[in-house]
Amino acid sequence: MKPSIVWFRDDLRVADNPALRAAVDDGAAVALYVLDEESAGLRPHGGASRWWLHHSLLALRAELDKLGIPLVLRRGRAFEVVQELTTTPGAGALYWNRRYGAAERTVDAGIKAWAREAGLHVSSFQASLLHEPWNVTTKTGGQYKVFTPFWRTVSAQDFREPLPVPEAGHGYAGAMAESDDLESWSLLPTKPDWAGGLAQAWTPGAAAGHKRLARFVSEGLSNYSEGHNRPDTDGSSGLSPYLRWGELSPYEVWHALGEKRSESSSIFASELGWREFCWHQYFHNPQLATANLRPEFDRFPWAWPGSDGSNGREPGHDGAPREFRAWKKGITGFPLVDAGQRQLWTTGWMHNRVRMVAASFLVKNLGIHWQLGEQWFWDTLVDADPASNPANWQWVAGSGADASPFFRIFNPEGQRTKFDPQGKYIAHWIPEFGTPDYPEGIVDLKTTRAEALEAYKGMREVH
Numbered sequence: 519m520k521p522s523i524v525w526f527r528d529d530l531r532v533a534d535n536p537a538l539r540a541a542v543d544d545g546a547a548v549a550l551y552v553l554d555e556e557s558a559g560l561r562p563h564g565g566a567s568r569w570w571l572h573h574s575l576l577a578l579r580a581e582l583d584k585l586g587i588p589l590v591l592r593r594g595r596a597f598e599v600v601q602e603l604t605t606t607p608g609a610g611a612l613y614w615n616r617r618y619g620a621a622e623r624t625v626d627a628g629i630k631a632w633a634r635e636a637g638l639h640v641s642s643f644q645a646s647l648l649h650e651p652w653n654v655t656t657k658t659g660g661q662y663k664v665f666t667p668f669w670r671t672v673s674a675q676d677f678r679e680p681l682p683v684p685e686a687g688h689g690y691a692g693a694m695a696e697s698d699d700l701e702s703w704s705l706l707p708t709k710p711d712w713a714g715g716l717a718q719a720w721t722p723g724a725a726a727g728h729k730r731l732a733r734f735v736s737e738g739l740s741n742y743s744e745g746h747n748r749p750d751t752d753g754s755s756g757l758s759p760y761l762r763w764g765e766l767s768p769y770e771v772w773h774a775l776g777e778k779r780s781e782s783s784s785i786f787a788s789e790l791g792w793r794e795f796c797w798h799q800y801f802h803n804p805q806l807a808t809a810n811l812r813p814e815f816d817r818f819p820w821a822w823p824g825s826d827g828s829n830g831r832e833p834g835h836d837g838a839p840r841e842f843r844a845w846k847k848g849i850t851g852f853p854l855v856d857a858g859q860r861q862l863w864t865t866g867w868m869h870n871r872v873r874m875v876a877a878s879f880l881v882k883n884l885g886i887h888w889q890l891g892e893q894w895f896w897d898t899l900v901d902a903d904p905a906s907n908p909a910n911w912q913w914v915a916g917s918g919a920d921a922s923p924f925f926r927i928f929n930p931e932g933q934r935t936k937f938d939p940q941g942k943y944i945a946h947w948i949p950e951f952g953t954p955d956y957p958e959g960i961v962d963l964k965t966t967r968a969e970a971l972e973a974y975k976g977m978r979e980v981h
Contacts, residue, residue: 520610521548521690523603527622529615529645529764530574531724532581534680536643537613542585542684544611548694549582549589550603551575553703554596559621561807561904564897566866569713570722572705574763577723587689591698596625597632604638606695612638615645615764618797619904620804648677648768648794651801661802663919668798669791680770715864720759720900727760728770735774742782746789749858749869750942755786758901759867761793768793793906799919800905807892807908815917817977820887841884844960845876846894848947851959854934855879857947864947866900871937877914878928883966885973888915916974924974927967 522544524537530551532538541547555562563571579589592599604612612633617626626642633640644650649672655661662668707713720726734755738745745753760766768790775783800806810816821838844850848859858872868876873895880891892911896902912918938944941951950956 519546519690520608521546521692521694522611522613523548523550523600523609525600525612525614526551526578527614527617527764528762529767530578531727531765531767532578532585533683533724533728534645534767534770535615536645536681537615537641539681539684540613540641540643541611542587542688545688546610546690546692547585547587547688548609548690549578549587550600551578551589551591552596552599553591553593554599554625555593556595557597557621557625559624561621561896564899564902565707566713566716566898566900567896567902568705569707569716569866570720570759570763570900572700572703573722574765575700577725577765581724582689585684585686585689588694589697590694591700591703592695593698593703597629600629601632603695604633605636607692609638612640614642616642618647618651618801620801645767646764647797648672648772648790649675649798651798654798662795662798665792665795665920668795669788672794673787673791677769677772680767680773716866716900719865719867722759722763722765722900724760724765727757727765730756730760731766731771731774735776739775739782739786740780742786746785747871748937749854749872750938750940754869755789756867758903762901762903762906793903795920796903796905796909799909806905806912807896808889810915810917811912811919812917812921814977815915817980818917819885819973819977820881821885822887823890835885838884838886841960842880842886842890845880845884845886845891849957850879850961851957852879852930852963853944853948853951853956854930854938857944860947862895862898866898868899869943871933872943873910874914875928875930875933877911878926879930881911881915882924882927882970883961883963885966885970888912888917925971927970929963931963 522541524541524547526549529535538547554560575591582589590603600612617623630640654672734757738753738755741753745751757766757771761768761771771790775787779787803811821835823839823842846859848856850856854872855876858868858876862868877891880886881888888911892908895907909918913921916922916924934944944951948956
């Protein structure tokens with residue numbers, strides 16, 4: 519029997535995996551993962567993402583072993599790897615779950631065209647989003663640019679039930695192409711190994727994701743409407759990296775919420791909706807991480823601190839390089855911002871409320887381009903998502919779809935008082951807070967707010 523290859527990408531799970539199910543139904547499944555850092559347009563993983571990917575692949579291999587399905591790891595251009603693997607053992611079919619980035623879709627379309635011409639059965643499936651971006655349009659046939667009508671349309675759909683784990687015993691038993699040694703990919707940090715905090719905070723893999731989902735539904739969901747805004751409590755779901763890597767599917771999370779919706783479950787469901795909205799934007803705007811969705815913001819005088827310490831390609835203030843370093847290290851003198859940045863560096867994750875505050879402080883109080891912050895988050899977040907990360911940065915900067923108005927400038931001190939009233943979050947991440955070792959604020963909030971609003975006014979007056 520010829521093997522059927524299931525090509526894993528951002529869907530590192532065996533439950534609710536339509537592509538895996540199709541390969542198993544053929545009777546001789548082989549799993550493939552390609553680390554493609556060469557195909558045109560693909561964004562390389564950041565450091566924290568590489569750490570997560572390594573451990574997630576180990577977890578996936580263990581799950582596939584229980585099903586008797588071999589996992590082949592290969593590194594290189596996906597087109598060449600898939601072509602070689604499907605022709606060397608003489609595969610009968612190729613399956614995958616769809617991707618929605620422009621570069622990824624170009625790769626997939628090329629492989630699909632070649633495979634069909636070569637006489638190979640190939641099919642792709644919807645598994646990573648609740649909606650297909652090309653199927654959800656406005657009444658005039660365009661993309662949605664406002665969240666509320668988008669989510670009203672998408673959430674009215676009837677989402678399928680999650681698929682169970684396939685039965686064991688349907689893996690391919692013949693000789694397969696040799697697999698790379700995962701260690702040879704050097705995904706884990708060394709010299710120094712900075713990932714100790716990540717390992718303490720997270721357990722990658724679908725099994726851990728399902729445990730976290732079950733615990734959240736039973737213990738955290740009922741208070742989510744209040745708790746998700748409080749960094750001093752365990753009110754977040756913590757599901758974002760599992761969704762990002764496809765260790766949980768959005769269908770599994772959606773149906774875990776139950777049919778009867780409370781205020782809290784409705785708010786959390788809308789968070790799933792926001793993820794869908796970010797991907798909707800990314801599908802229609804492939805340059806989401808590198809270009810303002812609102813082109814008038816191309817005129818905004820953000821600073822662009824260069825890696826050499828200079829003030830780079832954009833006009834801006836001379837202090838930007840020093841301020842950007844302080845922001846990244848969590849030594850700005852504004853404790854909510856600093857606590858968030860230290861949480862990020864230690865655990866690879868930052869509370870969402872604090873993400874908004876830290877981002878607003880960078881682009882509005884420090885006047886630094888949002889792309890610099892987006893790139894820093896891309897490198898340090900374990901849930902760094904190619905759609906949500908840039909879409910959320912553009913939302914804060916005011917340059918994106920359905921964005922927060924630019925004049926909405928988060929006051930980090932007011933936010934600290936409101937959402938960390940006892941100072942527990944600050945005390946945990948900034949033990950020197952309140953002592954002479956903690957620095958004073960590097961900018962004046964009132965002055966920089968006024969400067970940001972004046973720059974915004976000037977941008978709008980330019981024709």
